[in-house]
Amino acid sequence: MRVVRWSDNKVISLIYTYGSAYPMKTCQRWDRSSTPAKKVTVDCPGIVQVYNTNMGGVDKMDSCLGLYRMFFRGKKWYLRIFFHIIDMAVINAWLLYRRDFAACANPNKVKCLSLYEFKSSVANSLRIQTNPLVRPPGRPATSLSTAEARRLHNMNRIDTRNTVLPQPEVVTDMVGHFPDVRKTRGICALKGCKGAVVFYCIKCKVHLCISNKRKLLCYISWGRFTFR
Ligand SMILES: [Zn+2]
Ligand SMILES: [Zn+2]
Numbered sequence: 471m472r473v474v475r476w477s478d479n480k481v482i483s484l485i486y487t488y489g490s491a492y493p494m495k496t497c498q499r500w501d502r503s504s505t506p507a508k509k510v511t512v513d514c515p516g517i518v519q520v521y522n523t524n525m526g527g528v529d530k531m532d533s534c535l536g537l538y539r540m541f542f543r544g545k546k547w548y549l550r551i552f553f554h555i556i557d558m559a560v561i562n563a564w565l566l567y568r569r570d571f572a573a574c575a576n577p578n579k580v581k582c583l584s585l586y587e588f589k590s591s592v593a594n595s596l597r598i599q600t601n602p603l604v605r606p607p608g609r610p611a612t613s614l615s616t617a618e619a620r621r622l623h624n625m626n627r628i629d630t631r632n633t634v635l636p637q638p639e640v641v642t643d644m645v646g647h648f649p650d651v652r653k654t655r656g657i658c659a660l661k662g663c664k665g666a667v668v669f670y671c672i673k674c675k676v677h678l679c680i681s682n683k684r685k686l687l688c689y690i691s692w693g694r695f696t697f698r
Contacts, residue, residue: 474515484517491515534561538589564588595637636674642693647673649680649689660688
């Protein structure tokens with residue numbers, strides 16, 4: 471960490487971990503001692519010029535930080551710094567995501583995530599890795615008809631079509647998606663598959679076919695990010 475003090479129109483003090491005062495740069499200032507006042511070139515520390523060029527980024531970071539800050543009540547001061555750094559990291563990731571999104575071809579016209587959606591997506595991905603999936607309260611929008619529910623119940627099968635699906639990042643991370651065999655059959659989570667199977671991904675918490683008559687392995691296709 472370095473400290474620089476520079477006498478401009480007022481004394482300016484800078485503390486920084488990036489860059490250096492040297493090599494010195496030049497900048498333009500009004501010389502009011504001469505009449506009429508004229509612009510003169512004066513020396514300034516290199517870090518001042520770096521700051522002036524990039525100070526817009528600091529303002530942008532501050533405004534983004536104020537939008538969806540992680541609030542918590544705690545007396546430990548260092549936790550505030552920790553969560554502030556997490557917030558900064560998420561915003562930096564979102565800015566990189568937006569830059570890459572604009573640079574990539576988008577044939578399916580996918581919508582770019584807002585900061586709120588991006589942050590929620592990151593939080594959900596991290597939450598799902600350890601905790602069981604929670605079904606949202608209230609009646610699901612696509613609930614089954616009573617007749618179909620009864621039919622499934624008679625067949626000793628449960629319907630999994632209304633469970634909350636994991637984030638795409640979790641589905642495709644290729645880590646820890648081990649199959650389990652359940653006592654009750656559930657409808658395969660893969661889009662277009664109506665198989666009712668006992669096989670179950672312990673990480674995604676969804677039923678998936680491991681083998682069926684068409685020799686289609688939904689378990690493998692699932693990791694290729696195909697949702698029902
Ligand atoms: Zn899985
Ligand atoms: Zn299937």
